[in-house]
Amino acid sequence: MRARVGFGLFLALGLVVAAGLVLFVSPRASSEPDGLEKVAEDEGFIEGAEDHALADTPTADYAVKGVDDEALSTGLSGLIGITITFAAAGALFFAVRRTGGRSRPDGAPPTSSDSSRDGAAA
C-alpha cells in the first residue's frame, strides 16, 4: 500500500481541519432545533425535557463563560472540545491497546513518524 503524506503530517492536517471547523464554521452553524428536538416540539413531548444537571458549568452549551463575543465563545468551546476529546480518546485507546491488544505480526510496518516502541502488548 502506498501513502501520499507522512502519518505525522496526516494527523497534524486532520487536527488543523478540525480546529478550523470549530473556530470558523461552527459559529455560523444553524441554530434551528435538531431533528429530535423538532419532533419533540411538534408531537408535544418537549415539555418532558429537564434542565441539564451541568447547565451552569463553565463550558455548558458550547459557550465559554466570561467570553462575551458569541462567535469567539463558540469557537473556543470547540477548541476545548476537540483538545479534550483527542486526549481522552488517545488515552482510552492507548490503554485498550496495552491491556487488550495482541501483537500484530501481520500489521503494517511503522512509518518514519512512528516511534520505535515495540507493539507487543502484555
Next chain:
Amino acid sequence: MHAPDGFIDAPTSIAMGALAAGGVGLALRKAGADLDEKRVPLAGLVSAFIFAVQMLNFPVAGGTSGHLMGGVLAAVLLGPWVGSLCVTVVVVVQALLFADGGLTALGFNVVNMALVTALGGYLVFVGLRKVLPKTKGGVVVASGVAAGISVVLTSLAFSLEYAIGGTGGASVATVTTSMVSVHVLIGIGEGIITALTVGAVLASRPDLVWGARDLPAATLAPDDLVGAAS
C-alpha cells in the same frame, strides 16, 4: 439527536444504560486487537474530528437542523469496535463538558448515536461493499449510503425507546413517522459528509481506511505521486 433528561422514563433509561455499558464493554474487549501503533493516534484524531463536525448543524426542511453523528465514518476508518468507542467518547465529553445530552439519557444516547450507527451502520456498509465494485469509488459510495441509513436506524432506535418508556402522550406511530421522515433528510447530510471525508482519506492515506483494506494495492494508489511503498 442528543436527548435531554426526561424524554424517556427512569426504568427504560436504566435499562438502556445497562445495554450501553454492555455494548461499550464488548467494544473495549474487541477493540484491542484492531489497534496497532498508528490506529491509537488515528482514533484520537477521528474522535476529535467527529466532535468538531457535530458542532456544524446544517439546515434541513421546515426550520430543523441536523449534524453528523459519525458512527459509520469512524467504523469505516477504524473498524466497528474502535469506531463505536470513538463516538462514545464524543457523546460522553459532550454530556459532561457541554451539557449536551442528559446524564440519565447518556445510556440511550450512547446506544443510539454510537452503537447503532457504528455497529449497525457498519453492517450496512459491509453489505453494500459486497455488491459494489471493489474500487475506491465503491468504498466511498458504500460509506455514504451506509452513513445515511445509519441515521434512519438511529431514529428508529429512539422511536422504539419512546414506545417502551416515552413520557410524553404522543402516539408512537406519529413519533416514529416524524422521526424517520426528518432523519431521512439529516441522513443525506450525514452521507455526503461521510463520503467526502472517506474519499479525502482514501486519496491521501488509503492504508488508514479499515473498510478498504481488502482492496488490492494497485487499486488503492493508481495515481500515486510520492509512492513510499510500505
